[in-house]
Amino acid sequence: MNTHVRLADFTTLRIGGLADKLIEVSTEDDLITAVRDADAAGEPVLLLSGGSNVVIGDDGFRGTVIKIATRGIRADADMCSGAMVHIAAGEDWDAVVQRAIAEEWSGLESMSGIPGLTGSTPVQNVGAYGHEVAETIASVRVWDRVDNAVRTMFAADCGFSYRNSRFKADPSRYVVLEVTFQLPLGDLSAPVGYAELARVLDLEPGSRAPMTDVREAVLGLRRSKGMVLDPDDHDTWSAGSFFTNPILDTPADVPAGAPQWPQPDGRVKTSAAWLIEHAGVSKGFTIGSAAVSTKHTLALTNRGNATAKELLSLAAHVRSQVHQAFAITLTNEPVLVNCTL
Ligand SMILES: Cc1cc2nc3c(=O)[nH]c(=O)nc-3n(C[C@H](O)[C@H](O)[C@H](O)COP(=O)(O)OP(=O)(O)OC[C@H]3O[C@@H](n4cnc5c(N)ncnc54)[C@H](O)[C@@H]3O)c2cc1C
Structure with missing residues (x-):
């Protein structure tokens, strides 16, 4: 266990003040014990994995940060049910994809x-x-901090929706221990429905391509938007997209000219990036040492020594410009820890 730890060193934004304590756990038993002990002592707990979807305030975290580093992948594959792959919470996501x-x-x-x-x-x-991931997750094994028990939750019980789940909605209850994916066998990708990706792959939308080609095309697109981590590129010192794409009640609510993606429930998703650009916020717009990425208006970035205060002022400016222009309130995607927008 370490005390007075600088959390900026554990986030992709490189922002965050001191934590009282930080414990790194490399086994599932140690993870459960660390959470259970802190809960029993009434200490606030922050679960931290890769730190790529959090904004931690400049005052840090008064309590125990539990840094998850559990490892292990088990797979059973057969031609009928495909591969059932059980992956410990601490496994690096992109290594799993590879x-x-x-x-x-x-x-x-x-x-x-x-x-x-x-x-x-x-x-x-x-x-x-x-x-x-909701399309291929079969179940999620969790530590339930309310019932003090390990539970397996099937996908239908996880409350998955666009960038949301039961785990995000009730953050002080569940610790994800292991995720089980059910994946079809074969070297072809899932259908490529996303128009920009289909174009790069020269495919009819909805058709399949070798998975290796899809990975290369996705990485190329992501790099061009600053969405692949690179320590030398400040456009990637971010939490990815800072705002989710708004889902509006009817097509009539979507501003003229903005992209529209119909949802199964009749509502319509539109593009947060389009709204930001058309509200007059340009790439590279800066407050202090925080700036809109020079490659993608949806990413808010740290140009070197930004504070959470500067980053959140920038986020508030972007949100207010969009609201003034379109009367749409953007919702932040990263989890805010000890800070507010
Ligand atoms: C450059 C860049 C590009 C990105 N692109 C995308 C993208 O294309 N699509 C996308 O969806 N996201 C994207 N993101 C956001 C982010 O990478 C993902 O949300 C990622 O899954 C967060 O993982 P993490 O391990 O870093 O989580 P962290 O940031 O460590 O944690 C995120 C939240 O989950 C909680 N948490 C962490 N581990 C557990 C656990 N085991 N059990 C319960 N709660 C837990 C934390 O307490 C916190 O509230 C991007 C981020 C960056 C920096």
């Missing part, structure tokens, strides 16, 4: 290059380029 492609377990390839660890993927139902 292994899935090498083993010919299909369905994760469009989520190549997303930072962070596997146990966080169900938390915000991670997704990219037309697919999200």
Whole structure:
């Protein structure tokens, strides 16, 4: 256990003050024990994995940060049910995607290059380029901090929706221990429905391609937007997209000219990046040492020594410009810890 730890060193934004204590846990038993002991002592707990979807305030965290570093992948594959792959929460997500492609377990390839660890993927139902983890998660094994018990939750019980889940909605209850994916066998990708990716691959939208090609195309697109971590590129010192794409009640609510993606419940999703650009916020707009990425208006970045205060002032400015222009309130995607927007 370490005390007075600088949390900026544990986040992709490189922002965050001191934590009272930080414990790194490398086994599932140690993870459960650390959470149970802190809960019994009434100490606030912050679960931290890759630190790529959090904004931690400049005053840090008064309590115990539990840094998850559990490892282990087990797989059973057969031609009928495909591969059932059980992955410990602390496994690096992109390494899992690379292994899935090498083993010919299909369905994760469009989520190549997303930072962070596997146990966080169900938390915000991670997704990219037309697919999200909810499509292939069979179950999630958790430590339930209210019932003090290990539980297995099937996908239907996880409350998955766009960038949300039961785990995100009730953050002080569940600790993800292991995620089980059910993946079809084969070297072809899941159908490529995302128009931009299909164009790069020269495919009809909805058709399949070799998974290795899809991964390369996704990584190329992501790099061009500063969405693959690179310590030398400040455009990647971010938490990824800072705002979710708004889902509006009817097509009439979508501003003229903005992209529209119909949802199964009749509502319509539109593009937060489009709204930001058309509200007059340009790439590179800066407050202090925080700036809108020079490659993608949805990412808010640290140019060197930004504070949480500067980053959140920038976020508030972007949100207010969009609200003034379109009367739409953007919702932040990263989890805010000891700070507010
Ligand atoms: C450059 C960049 C690109 C990105 N691109 C995408 C993208 O394309 N799509 C996308 O969906 N996201 C994207 N993200 C966001 C982020 O990478 C994902 O949300 C990722 O899954 C977060 O994982 P993490 O391990 O870093 O989680 P952390 O940031 O450590 O934690 C995120 C939240 O989950 C909680 N948590 C962490 N581990 C557990 C656990 N085991 N049990 C319960 N709660 C837990 C934390 O307390 C926190 O509230 C991007 C981020 C960056 C920096």
